[in-house]
Amino acid sequence: MDYLVYFLGPLLLGLAGAKILRQRFTVFLLGFGAFFVAWVVMTILAAIATKGFGLAEGSFLYALFVSLSAGFCEESARYVIFRRCGAFQGNRNGRASTMYALGHHGMETVIVGLTLALIYAVVKYLPAAISDPAVLKQCKAALALGAGAKMYNAGERLTVGLFMHACFSGVVMLCFVRSQIRWLFVAMSWHFLHDMVGFNLHRLSQHWLAPKAWIAIIIIGYACLFVRLYRVLNQPCAKTSAAAAV
Numbered sequence: 319m320d321y322l323v324y325f326l327g328p329l330l331l332g333l334a335g336a337k338i339l340r341q342r343f344t345v346f347l348l349g350f351g352a353f354f355v356a357w358v359v360m361t362i363l364a365a366i367a368t369k370g371f372g373l374a375e376g377s378f379l380y381a382l383f384v385s386l387s388a389g390f391c392e393e394s395a396r397y398v399i400f401r402r403c404g405a406f407q408g409n410r411n412g413r414a415s416t417m418y419a420l421g422h423h424g425m426e427t428v429i430v431g432l433t434l435a436l437i438y439a440v441v442k443y444l445p446a447a448i449s450d451p452a453v454l455k456q457c458k459a460a461l462a463l464g465a466g467a468k469m470y471n472a473g474e475r476l477t478v479g480l481f482m483h484a485c486f487s488g489v490v491m492l493c494f495v496r497s498q499i500r501w502l503f504v505a506m507s508w509h510f511l512h513d514m515v516g517f518n519l520h521r522l523s524q525h526w527l528a529p530k531a532w533i534a535i536i537i538i539g540y541a542c543l544f545v546r547l548y549r550v551l552n553q554p555c556a557k558t559s560a561a562a563a564v
Contacts, residue, residue: 319465323472324431328424331476332417341417344405349421349487352399356391357429363387381517389510396422396490397502412551415491419484426483427476437461478533481540482512488547495551 332346364384367373373380399418400406406414440447441457448454463471486509492501519528 320468320472321431321435323469323476324427324434327472327476328420328427331480332420332424335417335420339413339417341409341413342405345409345414345417346421346424348399348403348405349418349423350425351421352395352418353392353422353425354429356395357425359391360384360387363391378518378521381514385510385513385517388513389506389508392422393486393490393502393505393509396487396505397493400491400494410491410494412488412491412548415487415551416484416548419480419487422487423480423483426479430475431472434460474533478536481536481544484544485540485547488544488551491551492547 328350332343332350335341336343336346364387367380367383368375371383373383396418400410400415437457438461441454441461445454448457486505489501489505489508493499515522515532519532522528
């Protein structure tokens with residue numbers, strides 16, 4: 319049942335968002351496709367980091383490299399889509415950036431679901447393909463979780479990350495609303511710092527409450543920031559500035 323959350327959840331959110339936000343579903347699909355392109359580029363860069371530069375996946379330098387690439391690739395994708403795609407011409411506001419975020423995060427959720435499905439297939443039918451015993455043990459432990467825990471993880475993935483992407487999309491949209499490119503670099507820097515904390519949370523604290531506290535910060539802090547951004551982007555003066563932005 320948890321796979322339904324990963325695969326159908328984003329679609330249902332997109333359909334609900336189109337109705338509530340009064341946006342075309344095309345905006346959702348643009349976010350969906352843009353993240354996929356950014357993810358492919360990031361995957362290639364991550365492979366270069368491990369095989370080309372010899373960075374271990376759990377190392378600080380690997381986290382630094384991946385966080386930098388995520389901030390650059392994902393926020394650049396947002397900026398290009400907002401600037402070039404016709405769906406955003408005369409439609410640069412908080413509703414549009416939020417609808418885009420639903421698609422952007424939706425594709426990320428689907429990729430996580432596909433990754434879990436692939437891990438399940440490998441562990442069940444071809445465990446020898448995982449050469450590292452520690453990694454194989456972790457995969458088996460993840461798959462051995464109960465149905466309730468798996469549903470909780472799927473729901474957490476579907477909802478928590480959405481606050482983050484809604485904020486990032488709103489910040490990038492400020493580039494057009496305020497005609498200031500510096501907001502793109504703010505979004506890149508924020509995204510980089512967010513991922514660095516996520517990757518290195520285990521270094522900051524080994525306590526089991528640490529990841530839960532991080533999730534609480536995202537839900538509460540990012541939700542408040544999103545509300546503020548949404549109001550700023552939907553102000554009448556903001557709409558006029560966005561319409562005039564090139």
